[in-house]
Amino acid sequence: MPDGTKDLPVSALRRDLAAAYRLIALEGMDDSIYTHISARLPDGPEGEKRFLLNPYGLRFDEVTASNLVTVDETGTVVDDPYGSGVNAAGFTIHSAVHMARHDAVCVLHTHTVAGVAVSSVKEGVLPLNQWSAQFHNRIAFHDYEGIALDLAERERIVTDLGQKYVMLLRNHGVLVLGRSVGEAVTYAMNLERSCRAQIAALGMGLTPVVLSEGIAEHTARQYENAYDSIHQNGRDPEWDAMLRRLDRAAPGYKD
Template sequence: MNMATDAPQTAEKRAARRDLAAAYRLIAHFGLDDSIYTHISARAEANKEHFLINPYGYRFEEVTAANLVTIDLDGHVIDDPDSAGYNKAGFTIHSAIHEARPDVHCVLHTHSVAGVAISCLEEGLLPLNQWAMEFHGRTAYHDYEGIALDLAERERLVADLGDKSVMVLRNHGMLVCGRTVGEAFKRMHNLERSCQAQLAVMASGMKVRRPDDALAEHTAQQYEKWDADHDIGDRDPEWEAYLRLLARIQPDFEG
């Protein structure tokens, strides 16, 4: 293969690793990480059967484009620059979705305090505000089965997720999927703020003004139209803004 063909593939691979490292750093920056636990994964551009994930034992603020681990859908390590390995619970969740959903490029899972709190509520996430209405009728739920070490759970997890891109892992946390890393991060950012806002409203003790389902559905469709009008092949100004933030405050994430 000639150099002219190799160049864009190399650039694509670098961008994929950069974006995933950026998502790890941003999750930490906004306080949504949980020590060395939870995960963000993205398909490796060179091979759709491989995906990238964080090296085990590293805090999210330590993840870089260079130290990401590449594994396949069977859990075999393809590339592990620091010989750190990977978290088995992360493999269970992320491999299940990458295998079942070829439309998903990135899977992002958190254990934030607000997200875990909402996951413990019987009603789950409510469409109380504009952020939350993005997810109205578009949120899946998966019952807690213990720490995700049982590979048999993968079948139930993907069945519960279906074709949705947002899932509440009951008594556990939140999970989102995206066609790009940037889309997944932005989706989680909105989901997290929805959870925080719902808890703040509940804590106020005041009478809640809840929009009706028709308005919530209308707003969700507006979000979908925005996504459709700004396809993944187009520029993503919001994600680019986040990358500029990191370039200013944590420039080593690309290393």
């Protein structure tokens, strides 16, 4: 499987992950001190699995490159510069996904009003616009079982996810995976726009025009090719632009 963490220095991964927290906060997609964005560090010398996570109790707009916590696959803290630990229960979903999907560098989970709303209807994301067409036939579903503390649920989450990059957690929120932090943030933002646009379109009381299967699939493949090309050449102009936005709006993320 491709390993997107091999080429990126840990310092750049920490910067990117801190940027992801700040961007999600700037977009109003955070939920108090809850939900997580995690990144997989390169394996240790003995093959140890290590992940970066936000310190417990901090808002997303307080996360910096240097206060990120390093945990192992059980959520046990390995390094904690800020000293508040992590929400180990909240990491259970992330660790399960990271251990099953080594192609994912970043796992991003949100509870936004639009994402929760669309996750709560049977049809999920409809191919109503260009944002949502990219996810056509590419969204997994996981039914709600209560707050995800049950270790047995981890296996069901991984089975439900399969090889997809996006999952609607029914009645709960969304989960996206990225081969880089930037890719995960891009998926999350495009999915959020899809959900907001769907709610707006269906709220007008007029007749929605749903894209045909053929056009929606064609569009999804176009997006896939574009994401693959960015991943292969290692240059992501959209992510660079988002980092420049943060350099102006919240430069402290790099500290």
